Amino acid sequence: MPMFAVTYTYEDAQTDAREANKPAHREWLAAQVAEGTIHTVGPFVDGSGALLIVEDDDEAGAAALVGKDPHCVQGFVSSVTIRQWKPVFGALS
Numbered sequence: 406m407p408m409f410a411v412t413y414t415y416e417d418a419q420t421d422a423r424e425a426n427k428p429a430h431r432e433w434l435a436a437q438v439a440e441g442t443i444h445t446v447g448p449f450v451d452g453s454g455a456l457l458i459v460e461d462d463d464e465a466g467a468a469a470l471v472g473k474d475p476h477c478v479q480g481f482v483s484s485v486t487i488r489q490w491k492p493v494f495g496a497l498s
Contacts, residue, residue, distance in 0.1 A: 407463065408458060408489070408492065408497065409458070409461065409467040409490055410456065410457075410458060411456070411459050411486070411487050412454055412455070412456055412457075412485070412486045413455040413457070413476070413477075413482045413485055414454040414483045415452065416483045419480075419481050419483075422479075426475055426476060426479050430476045433473070433475050434446050434457075437470070441460065442470060443457055443458065443459050443460075444460060445457075454482075458490070458497065459471065464487050467487050471487075
């Protein structure tokens, strides 16, 4: 099944609200990892966003999946970029 590199962009002005939403966001992410739809995820250390590695049938499916993330639902992700990704070496290849 295809994999996708999904990047989120965050706005500094929403940091406090996003932090308050973080428990719901992380609970949702943990459930997706347990189901195998998200392989790995984490924030950029500068706080500007996050990277998710998603497995889905196509880009539309990946977009639908991340659209259910509580951070996306609450409007705390200012932009989402989805690109099909092909791992060649490593744990996900």
